[in-house]
Amino acid sequence: MFDYELTTGALMESDTRQIARGLRQRDVVVLEALVEQYQHRVVRYLIYLLGRRDGVDDLAQEMWLRVLERGSSYDGESRFEPWLFRIARNVAVDDLRKRRVFSLDSNDDGSCRPVAASDEPSPFTLAARTEDAGRLARSLETLEPVYREALVLRFQEDLSLQEIAAIVGAPVSTVASRIYKGLATLRPQFEGGSA
């Protein structure tokens, strides 16, 4: 039926051309494999970006529909993940605009403006699986979204600075600066004998 075969977990960088072809042809088999492989990563990214769990599943669903509609814009020449996360970011930005909660435009003036924390346990507190993660949860909750975003893309998705810059639409130097500031905000949790 198909001249190629994509199975769950078997999508690697060398498959980018097959992914591009599958998306161009709106091939449901390819989409299924992509959903299986990337769903939890997309959900994780959106939670980091938005700082909440509510509504993230709906946004993930909307993102995959956008992947289907705009699949032809992926050329298969570069890695798939940055393209996917860029779409996820656009969906999140649209949602934020609708809700008028906060902007992802950071002033990048060297300060991390704290975001008001609620009394309810944050998704980070609920998702902490290690002691170190538990210590970071509260600080992550109050960290500005752009810094959380840079941290998750670098340290959980293992994307390069160039790839992150392409996703967030900012210069590489800005992305690096966001990572430094994010680390600087979280580091005190493990400094000065508190570790």
Place this chain on the structure above:
Amino acid sequence: MNIDDHERFRRMTDESLAGGIADDGERLLREHLDTCTGCREYHDASNRVVAGLRGFSFEADASLNARVLSSLRRSAQRGRRRWVWSSAAAVVLTMGGTLVDLRFGDLMASVFDIQRMQVREGLLTFWIVPSLCVLMLFPLLPLLGKAGTRREERI
């Protein structure tokens, strides 16, 4: 060693984590960390932040994949169906226009009291050629969509 040097090595620690530094820089950093307790603590704390960030596990809703796949299948089918119907309509219109010209061209010329060639030109201009253009445009729609998407993705 003055304070600026420690600051420099702490900055190198951040750079090493963020994007990697050159081999020479990495070697210098290692050598410094072996002899400087303060910078070592800074380095260890930074690494624990990264380890902590990797220690979050977000579970997607179990039913989410099924919901997403179901809506993707529906949407893909809708798109295919729309494409097929639109193409079929364009084919029918093109053939219809040609048929009208062949079968009723003379009749129309006499009714409107114009020349046969004028009827043909009118049908070609307002019916057959536009239908043909729509038919030929369909394969180009994904390319047009691609250009539009690129513009839109610049947020």
